[in-house]
Amino acid sequence: MAAQRKPMMAANWKMNKLVREAEDYAAKLLPRVADSTDEVDVAVFAPFTSLPTVGRMTEDSAVMAGAQNLYFEDSGAYTGEVSAPMIKDVGAEAVIVGHSERREIFGETDETVARKAAKALEAGLIPVVCVGETKEERDAGGMWEKVSGQVRAVMDGLDSPSGDSVVFAYEPIWAIGTGETASPEDAQEAIGQIRGLLGELGGEEFAHSVRILYGGSIKPSNAADIMAQDDVDGGLVGGASLEADSFAELVEVARQSVAQNEDDAQERMVE
Numbered sequence: 001m002a003a004q005r006k007p008m009m010a011a012n013w014k015m016n017k018l019v020r021e022a023e024d025y026a027a028k029l030l031p032r033v034a035d036s037t038d039e040v041d042v043a044v045f046a047p048f049t050s051l052p053t054v055g056r057m058t059e060d061s062a063v064m065a066g067a068q069n070l071y072f073e074d075s076g077a078y079t080g081e082v083s084a085p086m087i088k089d090v091g092a093e094a095v096i097v098g099h100s101e102r103r104e105i106f107g108e109t110d111e112t113v114a115r116k117a118a119k120a121l122e123a124g125l126i127p128v129v130c131v132g133e134t135k136e137e138r139d140a141g142g143m144w145e146k147v148s149g150q151v152r153a154v155m156d157g158l159d160s161p162s163g164d165s166v167v168f169a170y171e172p173i174w175a176i177g178t179g180e181t182a183s184p185e186d187a188q189e190a191i192g193q194i195r196g197l198l199g200e201l202g203g204e205e206f207a208h209s210v211r212i213l214y215g216g217s218i219k220p221s222n223a224a225d226i227m228a229q230d231d232v233d234g235g236l237v238g239g240a241s242l243e244a245d246s247f248a249e250l251v252e253v254a255r256q257s258v259a260q261n262e263d264d265a266q267e268r269m270v271e
């Protein structure tokens with residue numbers, strides 16, 4: 001992780017937790033991470049039913065509440081959908097957009113993902129934009145074509161975003177929920193390429209300041225090596241975020257990566 005960017009550790013609960021379970025989790029997590037939020041942005045992406053609870057419980061803390069999806073219209077005849085103003089109304093500050101489960105299971109396209117990201121940004125929510133390739137695409141040498149197309153589609157729809165207004169997450173689909181993690185080198189290579197493309201599309205200042213997370217079977221035992229990569233600014237975590245203890249451990253790993261960075265910078269100054 002580069003020194004100029006504050007890392008983010010983000011919990012994606014997916015379709016898990018009843019309201020009471022969300023309450024218990026937040027009550028456990030908040031004191032555990034309170035000392036880390038100066039150095040690490042901590043976010044919890046909850047289902048819509050428990051989002052108001054998480055929004056309320058995180059209100060007086062630096063922990064961010066987030067939604068896992070949104071619709072790109074503000075209101076109207078869109079049965080079953082939830083809009084950006086509704087998400088903000090219950091205290092959320094961020095929203096996952098284009099998670100591979102939304103793309104693969106619910107048929108979201110690059111176009112709908114781009115419209116959702118643009119709406120989130122316009123509404124003042126931080127879109128956490130997910131991109132990533134399937135195993136077949138990677139094996140056939142098509143990883144970059146897929147991922148660059150997803151990044152381009154979103155960037156085309158954003159109106160001069162600043163580096164802190166949007167977050168990207170590289171999540172190779174074959175690593176999500178499978179226990180198979182990308183190697184730290186593969187994560188760095190992909191995320192470095194994405195940053196390069198963001199430089200072309202959004203300018204160098206944007207590319208240097210925007211955070212790009214890695215997601216895919218992160219757990220406390222493998223997170224430090226991934227976080228040590230120059231271009232990796234944190235993690236989007238599914239399975240290992242479901243227990244407050246293991247998510248708090250991941251936040252601690254991110255905090256230590258900041259300390260490590262500072263040590264490295266000091267050493268370079270002395271040399």
Ligand code: PEP
Pocket residue numbers: 012014171175176177178179215216217218236237238239240
């Ligand atoms: C995710 O849901 O975005 C994810 C990366 O899941 P997991 O950590 O379980 O692979």
